[in-house]
Amino acid sequence: MLAPRRRLSRLLAGAAVIAATGIVMPTAALPTAAAAPAGATGPTETYLVLFKGSSSPADAAVTVARAGGTVVADHAKIGVLVARSDNTAFADRMRADNRVEGATATADYATRIDDGVVEADAAEGSQPGELPNAPATDEDETFWNLQWDMRQMQVDQAHTVTGGSEAVVAGTIDTGVDYRHPDLRANMSDADSVNCLSGAPVPGMVAADDDNGHGTHTAGTMAAADNSAGIVGVAPNVKIAALKAATAEGYFFAEAVVCSFVWAGDRKLDVTNNSYFVDPYLFNCRNEETQRTIWKAVQRAVRYAMNQGVTVVASEGNNSEDLSHPTTDATSPDFPPGNEVTRDVTNACVVIPVEIPGVIGVTATGSFVQDTAEGQYPDNLKSYYSSFGMSTADVAAPGGDFYFRGTDPGAQAIQGQVLSTWPEGFPCTRSRQEATGDPTYPTATYCGIQGTSMAGPHVAGLAALVISRYGDLDTPQNGKLRPTQVEQLITQTADPQACPETLPNATSGRLAGQPYSAFVGSESGAVQECQGNGGHTSWYGQGQVDALAAVTNDRSNG
Numbered sequence: 218m219l220a221p222r223r224r225l226s227r228l229l230a231g232a233a234v235i236a237a238t239g240i241v242m243p244t245a246a247l248p249t250a251a252a253a254p255a256g257a258t259g260p261t262e263t264y265l266v267l268f269k270g271s272s273s274p275a276d277a278a279v280t281v282a283r284a285g286g287t288v289v290a291d292h293a294k295i296g297v298l299v300a301r302s303d304n305t306a307f308a309d310r311m312r313a314d315n316r317v318e319g320a321t322a323t324a325d326y327a328t329r330i331d332d333g334v335v336e337a338d339a340a341e342g343s344q345p346g347e348l349p350n351a352p353a354t355d356e357d358e359t360f361w362n363l364q365w366d367m368r369q370m371q372v373d374q375a376h377t378v379t380g381g382s383e384a385v386v387a388g389t390i391d392t393g394v395d396y397r398h399p400d401l402r403a404n405m406s407d408a409d410s411v412n413c414l415s416g417a418p419v420p421g422m423v424a425a426d427d428d429n430g431h432g433t434h435t436a437g438t439m440a441a442a443d444n445s446a447g448i449v450g451v452a453p454n455v456k457i458a459a460l461k462a463a464t465a466e467g468y469f470f471a472e473a474v475v476c477s478f479v480w481a482g483d484r485k486l487d488v489t490n491n492s493y494f495v496d497p498y499l500f501n502c503r504n505e506e507t508q509r510t511i512w513k514a515v516q517r518a519v520r521y522a523m524n525q526g527v528t529v530v531a532s533e534g535n536n537s538e539d540l541s542h543p544t545t546d547a548t549s550p551d552f553p554p555g556n557e558v559t560r561d562v563t564n565a566c567v568v569i570p571v572e573i574p575g576v577i578g579v580t581a582t583g584s585f586v587q588d589t590a591e592g593q594y595p596d597n598l599k600s601y602y603s604s605f606g607m608s609t610a611d612v613a614a615p616g617g618d619f620y621f622r623g624t625d626p627g628a629q630a631i632q633g634q635v636l637s638t639w640p641e642g643f644p645c646t647r648s649r650q651e652a653t654g655d656p657t658y659p660t661a662t663y664c665g666i667q668g669t670s671m672a673g674p675h676v677a678g679l680a681a682l683v684i685s686r687y688g689d690l691d692t693p694q695n696g697k698l699r700p701t702q703v704e705q706l707i708t709q710t711a712d713p714q715a716c717p718e719t720l721p722n723a724t725s726g727r728l729a730g731q732p733y734s735a736f737v738g739s740e741s742g743a744v745q746e747c748q749g750n751g752g753h754t755s756w757y758g759q760g761q762v763d764a765l766a767a768v769t770n771d772r773s774n775g
C-alpha cells in the first residue's frame with residue numbers, strides 16, 4: 218500500500234498548489250480561442266474535461282461552447298465536466314484554456330472489472346449503533362447448500378446477529394440490475410438507482426435495468442433477499458441501488474464512472490461495489506496525458522463520494538498479476554477491440570479504481586484449502602486468476618475457482634463457482650432455476666460464475682452489514698459510518714491467511730494436474746508469488762473476511 222499511496226499523495230499535493238493559483242486568476246485572463254486550432258467537423262464524441270483545482274469555473278459552459286462543444290454534465294464540485302462535440306479540435310481548444318488540466322475523448326477510455334486501499338481511523342463505531350437491525354435465516358433458502366462462499370466467510374453465523382438494516386443502501390456500479398428479479402425486487406431502491414451511461418444521471422431503477430447479467434450477479438451477492446427462496450446475500454435486509462455505468466458489452470467509460478460516484482456521494486449511499494477497471498487501459502500511466510486525465514477525474518469523483526461517507530470496495534482484477542510490481546501491459550487499449558499493443562509499464566501506472574487511495578481492494582479465493590494456515594480458520598487458496606499486490610490487496614473474499622476446488626459438497630456441485638441472481642433468459646453455462654408462482658416473473662434464474670468481480674460484492678455486502686450494526690444518524694454529512702471506520706472493522710476482524718509453502722496442482726477441469734505455477738500473469742507471463750506474512754500478504758491482504766467477527770467486532774468469534 219505504501220508505494221502507491223506516496224505516489225498519489227505527491228500528485229494531490231501538486232494539484233492543491235495549482236488550485237490555489239486558479240482561485241486568484243481573474244476571469245478576464247481567459248482562453249484564447251484565437252490561439253487554438255479551428256478544427257473540422259468529425260464524428261460526435263464524448264469528452265472528459267478536467268479543470269485545475271477543485272471546481273469548474275462559472276463560465277465553463279461558455280468555454281465549452283466556444284470550443285465547439287455542449288455540456289452533458291458539469292460536476293462543478295470536483296472540477297470534472299463531460300461534453301459532446303463533433304469538432305475534431307475540441308480537446309486541443311479546451312487545453313488551450315490555461316484553467317484546463319486535461320481534455321480527452323472517452324470513447325477510447327472505458328473501465329472494466331477491478332479495485333482498492335484504505336487508511337484506518339480509530340475507535341468510533343466499535344459499539345452497536347441505533348439503526349434498526351433484524352437477523353436473517355439462511356438455511357431455508359432453496360440453494361443454500363450451493364452457497365459455499367457464504368459459509369466460507371461465516372455469513373450464516375453473522376445473520377443470527379444481523380441481516381442488516383433497511384436504512385442502509387448498498388450500490389453496485391455495474392451493468393445495471395434486473396430490478397424485477399424475485400430475489401432482489403423487495404430490496405431495490407428506485408430513488409437511489411441511476412443510469413449514468415451518457416455521463417449525466419437518468420434516475421430510477423427502470424433506467425438502470427441490466428442488459429448483461431454481471432450487475433444482477435453482484436447485487437445478489439451483496440443483498441439477495443431472505444425470503445425462503447433462491448439464495449441469500451451477505452446483507453439481505455439492506456436496500457440495493459443500481460448504478461448503471463457499463464455498456465451491454467461490459468465497457469465502463471470514464472464519464473459514466475465519474476457520474477456514478479458523484480451520484481453515490483449526492484445520494485449518500487452507504488457503500489458501492491466496483492467490479493471493473495477503466496478501459497481501454499488496464500494500467501493508466503501518469504506520464505501519458507489522456508491516461509492521467511482519466512485517472513485524476515475518477516480519483517476526484519471517488520474522493521468526493523468518500524467525503525460524503527460512501528465506502529468504496531473494488532476488486533483486484535482477473536489478470537493473475539502483481540499490481541504492485543507491474544512490468545507489462547498486453548491488454549491495452551482494449552477498446553475499440555483489436556487495438557492492443559504490448560508495452561512496458563512501471564509503478565507510475567495504476568489500475569483504476571482499485572489503486573485509488575481509500576478504496577478497499579479485494580482478492581479472490583476459491584474453496585480449496587491450502588497447506589499453511591493462520592488464524593482460526595483454514596486458509597483458502599487464492600483463485601488462480603486473481604490479481605494481487607502488497608499495496609493494493611486489503612482483504613480476500615470468495616470469488617470461486619473452477620480449477621482448484623475444495624471438498625465442500627456445495628462447491629463441488631456448482632463446480633467451484635459463486636451462485637447468484639441472473640436475469641431471466643440471459644446466457645449462463647451453470648445455472649439453477651426456480652419456479653416462483655408469480656405470473657409476472659415465473660422463473661427465477663441463478664448463475665454460477667467466478668472472478669474477483671464475485672469477491673468484491675461479498676466485501677461490499679459485509680460493509681453494508683457493518684454499517685447496519687455500528688452506524689448512526691448523528692452526523693449525516695459524514696454518512697452513517699466513516700469509510701475509514703468501515704474498513705477498519707472489516708480488515709481488523711479478517712481471518713489471517715498465510716502465504717502457502719507449497720502450491721497444489723489443479724484438481725478439476727481440463728487443466729487438472731497442472732501446477733499452480735502454470736497459471737501465470739496474463740500480461741507479464743510471470744509466475745505468481747505470494748509475499749509477506751500472515752499479518753499482511755500480497756495475496757490475501759489482512760486475511761479472508763469473517764462476517765461473524767465483523768458484526769460482533771471480535772476476531773475471536775467464530
Ligand SMILES: [Ca+2]
Pocket residue numbers: 353354355356357358443444445446
Ligand atoms: Ca431465510
Ligand SMILES: [Ca+2]
Pocket residue numbers: 358400441442443444445446447448449
Ligand atoms: Ca432468497
Ligand SMILES: [Ca+2]
Pocket residue numbers: 590591592593594595596712713714715
Ligand atoms: Ca485462516
